Amino acid sequence: MKRVVVQAPCSTSNLGPGFDVFGLALDILHDIAEVEVLDENRVLLKIEGVEAQRIPTNPQRNSAGRAALEFMKRHGSAGVKIKLLKGVPPGSGLGSTGTSAAATVVAMNYLFETELSNRDLVEIAAQGEIAAAGAPHADNVAPSIFGGLTIISSYNPLRVTSFPPPRNLVFSIALPKGIRKTTRKARAVLPKNVELSKTIRNLGSSSLVLAGLLLSNPRLLGEGMMGDVIVEPKRIPLYPGCLEAKSAAIDAGATGATLSGAGPTIIAAVDPESVDPREVANAMREAFITQGIECEGYVGRPTEGAKVIDRDSMISRE
Numbered sequence: 001m002k003r004v005v006v007q008a009p010c011s012t013s014n015l016g017p018g019f020d021v022f023g024l025a026l027d028i029l030h031d032i033a034e035v036e037v038l039d040e041n042r043v044l045l046k047i048e049g050v051e052a053q054r055i056p057t058n059p060q061r062n063s064a065g066r067a068a069l070e071f072m073k074r075h076g077s078a079g080v081k082i083k084l085l086k087g088v089p090p091g092s093g094l095g096s097t098g099t100s101a102a103a104t105v106v107a108m109n110y111l112f113e114t115e116l117s118n119r120d121l122v123e124i125a126a127q128g129e130i131a132a133a134g135a136p137h138a139d140n141v142a143p144s145i146f147g148g149l150t151i152i153s154s155y156n157p158l159r160v161t162s163f164p165p166p167r168n169l170v171f172s173i174a175l176p177k178g179i180r181k182t183t184r185k186a187r188a189v190l191p192k193n194v195e196l197s198k199t200i201r202n203l204g205s206s207s208l209v210l211a212g213l214l215l216s217n218p219r220l221l222g223e224g225m226m227g228d229v230i231v232e233p234k235r236i237p238l239y240p241g242c243l244e245a246k247s248a249a250i251d252a253g254a255t256g257a258t259l260s261g262a263g264p265t266i267i268a269a270v271d272p273e274s275v276d277p278r279e280v281a282n283a284m285r286e287a288f289i290t291q292g293i294e295c296e297g298y299v300g301r302p303t304e305g306a307k308v309i310d311r312d313s314m315i316s317r318e
Contacts, residue, residue, distance in 0.1 A: 003036045004111045008103035008306035009147070010088045011095035012171075012267050013139040015213075016225035016232065016258040017205040023095075023143035023150045024213070025165065027303035028173060029088045031096075033064065033103035035111055038079035043068045049086035060131065063097035064104040067128030071105055074124065077112045092175055093265035098140025101128035106145060106306040118146050118305075123158050134184045140261065147305030149213050165302035168216045172254060172268040172277045174245050174284035177294040179264045186262035189234045198229045212269070222255025222269040232259050239264035241291035245284040252283035267300075 010029040015022045031049075038044065043059040059065025068080055082104055088096040105125045109116050116124075125141035138158065142150035146162040153159045205227025212221025236242050236259060245266045249257040253275030254268035266284055270277040281297030288295035 002111075003034065003311060004107045004308060005032060005034045005310040006103045006107040006110070006306050007032050007309045008099045008106065008144045009303050010099050011140045011143040012093075012260040012265075013095060013143075014228075014231065014259070014261060015209050015221075015267075016256070017202040017228040017230070018209055019202075019228075019231045020137055020139050021152050021206070022209060023139040023152070025143040025147045025303050025305055026094070026171070026173075026300040028298045028300040029094060031087055031099040031103050032085040032309070033100065033107050034083040034085075035068075035104060035107040036081045036083075037111065038081050040079045041072070042079045043072075044079075044081040045084070046082070047084045047086060049084070050089050052086055054090050055084075055086065056131075062100075063125075063128035063131045064100040065128075066131045067101040067105050067125045068108060070124050070127040071108050075112065075114050075116075077108065077114070080108065080111070089175070089177075091180060093259060093261040093263045094175070095140030095144060095261060097129060097132040098125070099144050101125040102141045102144035102306050104128075107308075110308055118162070119158065119160050121145050122160055126158070132184065133187060135187070143305070145305050148302055151210075163214065165304060166213050166216050169213070169218065169221070169302060170270050170272045170277045171300045172249065172270050172280035172284065173260070173298040173300050174249075174266045174268075174281060174288060175296045175298065176239070176241060176245075176264050176288045177296070179239055179241075179293065186235055186238065189238065190231060191234065194230055201227060201229050218255045218269045218271040222257075225256035225258045225267075225269055228258065235259060235263055241288040241293045241295075242266055244291060245287040245295075248283040248287035249280050252280045254280045257284075 208224030249268040257268035285297040
């Protein structure tokens with residue numbers, strides 16, 4: 001086998017209080033990685049698609065490239081040429097770097113027939129996140145690889161628990177444009193010490209999020225998503241329009257709304273039996289537009305993880 005093409009879904013992480021723990025694969029956007037064997041022992045990167053000009057092609061500074069180098073280091077594989085077709089905008093809060101790293105390592109696993117487990121692939125892909133975040137976090141790469149809901153309960157050693165995509169859950173999503181941020185900067189504002197009372201509050205809210213996801217209960221999920229008193233209060237002031245969009249989502253009937261990952265995307269839980277999720281997405285979009293910020297609205301659902309879509313090129317050639 002000389003070439004494999006893999007598609008990986010975007011993801012939302014944290015879901016409010018579950019910082020670096022909860023991740024959920026979403027069906028709204030994806031990346032495609034075409035990986036070919038090289039005769040040379042190095043990684044070559046070519047990037048096309050959404051905001052490709054913003055994404056570094058130096059493998060050490062790119063999550064897919066860094067993950068590929070880690071794969072080669074651990075498993076003695078040959079070098080690779082990676083063509084990324086970006087569908088997930090960088091810096092969106094929808095796991096853009098994690099999606100690229102996930103698609104790449106899944107492709108390399110097939111390409112070199114290493115038969116690694118999803119857990120092993122998550123560990124390798126998480127190393128790619130150092131390029132963007134400065135730390136090997138796994139809450140985006142895990143859902144992009146496993147699909148559905150993932151829980152990171154330990155990083156040393158890495159422990160990932162996965163659940164199939166929750167049924168009958170619907171999310172309204174607002175993706176603002178032109179708000180520049182990096183995950184590294186969004187992590188820099190986080191508190192170094194946290195009061196016990198806030199830790200207890202977040203633990204209780206995280207429990208509601210998990211119950212809502214496992215029971216497909218948008219009311220419990222939304223209540224939990226609104227309960228982060230540690231991370232989101234520090235991050236949301238970084239992004240104009242986000243507070244207004246959250247308020248608009250609740251006014252339109254969402255059960256809860258929060259930053260997706262490190263932001264600035266806002267994700268809202270919706271009970272489709274009582275409100276149209278498109279109306280919630282439009283309300284958030286209008287809130288951003290009122291603040292002078294362009295925005296796209298989506299309706300998304302949990303989805304499956306990365307998958308091989310071809311063994312021939314799906315990306316334009318030079």
